[in-house]
Amino acid sequence: MSGVESGSDDDPVSVADIEAARERLRQAEAAVDDYGESEARAVADAYADATDLLTEYEGSATGTGDFAAYVEFQDRFLGLVEDLPEDLPTRDAFEEASDLLDRRRLSESHFEQAREILAPAREVGETLDEREAARDHLQETRRAARRRLSTLDDEIQRRKRLLDLGEADLDAPTDDLREPIEAYNDAVTDAFDRFRREASARDLLDFVSATEAYPLVEFSAPPASLASYLDEAAVGSEPLPTLVEYAGYSRSKLDHYVDDPDRFRERVATNETYLSRLDATPLTVDWPPPVAGRLRRLAEELVSVVARFADDPVVARARRVRNLALRDDYDRIRNAAVAREELSGEERERLASGAVEAELADLEDDRERLRSALDDVPSA
Structure with missing residues (x-):
């Protein structure tokens, strides 16, 4: 944008901000599409179930603790993995975690390793989170842009008002x-x-x-x-x-x-x-x-x-x-x-120098470019 001061936006949104928010959403949507919507959600659900089990049994199924809890954990975790679709993305990470945990005795380090092994599944779920965050960010950027447009409208009207006052006959017998x-x-x-x-x-x-x-x-x-x-x-x-x-x-x-x-x-x-x-x-x-x-x-x-x-x-x-x-x-x-009542000395100087006309042109250009950028962004 031109850099003309608006006087009301602490950090005014720019066309570049809109384009960056739109690109963020495009990349986030592409990341989900790489897996497929339903597949990504299935992985996210499976990851949530697996990590819930790890959290639930980490204290009771490790070391020489509760043998019944150990057996129950083994059955539930192995059953979870066996029920996953064969073509589920990152299924191999679940199988690797299952193989790690299929042993006579488990320690807390095994649970930590399992979480690390499941990182690819976590990343799939994060693509869904990032897409949602990107959508929210884009919509907030749109709202900020509309607020900025309102500010620009006000500033444009102020400049036009100054120009109108500048046309007054200051020698008139008031x-x-x-x-x-x-x-x-x-x-x-x-x-x-x-x-x-x-x-x-x-x-x-x-x-x-x-x-x-x-x-x-x-x-x-x-x-x-x-x-x-x-x-x-x-x-x-x-x-x-x-x-x-x-x-x-x-x-x-x-x-x-x-x-x-x-x-x-x-x-x-x-x-x-x-x-x-x-x-x-x-x-x-x-x-x-x-x-x-x-x-x-x-x-x-x-x-x-x-x-x-x-x-x-x-x-x-x-x-x-x-x-x-x-x-x-x-x-x-x-x-x-x-004009005599409203125009300050500084404003009269800006009118005489042509600065107000230049500011108006810059503000109108900013508004047009911001409007065009918003027109290119989907509303939802």
Whole structure:
């Protein structure tokens, strides 16, 4: 591969890795085919049975130990070998081991020698194990390659995004958008802070609930238990900062300010975080601003929502923000704002030098070669 940094793969899989995994499986399959599938499995089963017998009787059938165990071992091992098909691969290794063990007295060294004699049969069984391991390895390599492709897709999109930003007119008058948006944000924040301080908590939460009809004004809905409590309780007529202050009182102190301290603590104190975080953020416009269509729809909703608590000058500022989206040069100025916000100095240098275009070409080449290599690999 080209060596372009992906930024997320510690050890990214390469086309060579896929080819090596595929070749490993090919060789493993060929090794099994040299014996035949059924024959290889028969040898593996026979080897497992033989080594199980060696392990089972090594302690009892050796030396001057249990004569009955010795006789039983002889019968079972010799019987195992006699029952093997005449044309079974490595049958001669089983026969040699049987001849070694057919003696009046057995020692532990005879058992070790028998295991060594049976090594060819073990190797046949290992071809099956290696084939299975090779299959698993190839499938894991495929999965790693797909993860790598996902990373490459992300990196390609990042380079394309940089190139798009690099086409922005950085001399565009971004203050034409920034100044009215900042003026609106400051005004609506001040107005909402005043509303939050002065309105009853009941009216404030009613306002927040009403914004659910405006999907782009993303206030979190008040907890139902809190809203219903403030609708009914006398303390709901207090402004929100007062309720937040009460929430920090002890029960004995709270008893002087609310009718039912336990219910207050249950409904209000448990929602103190929600109340404390209730601010003007959902009413503000981000910088850089959204695309023209979304800004227009958002500002139309803001005009309606802000008019519920703010005075006419604040609503007028919201209308000016809405009108920004109608400018013929909005997209050009917005793109410049986005580019100024997102592009670092180093990225600008890479764009100017052509490095980003070169990286994109390398990444796309890497992706195409990796895809082609994956297409040549069976899925199972």
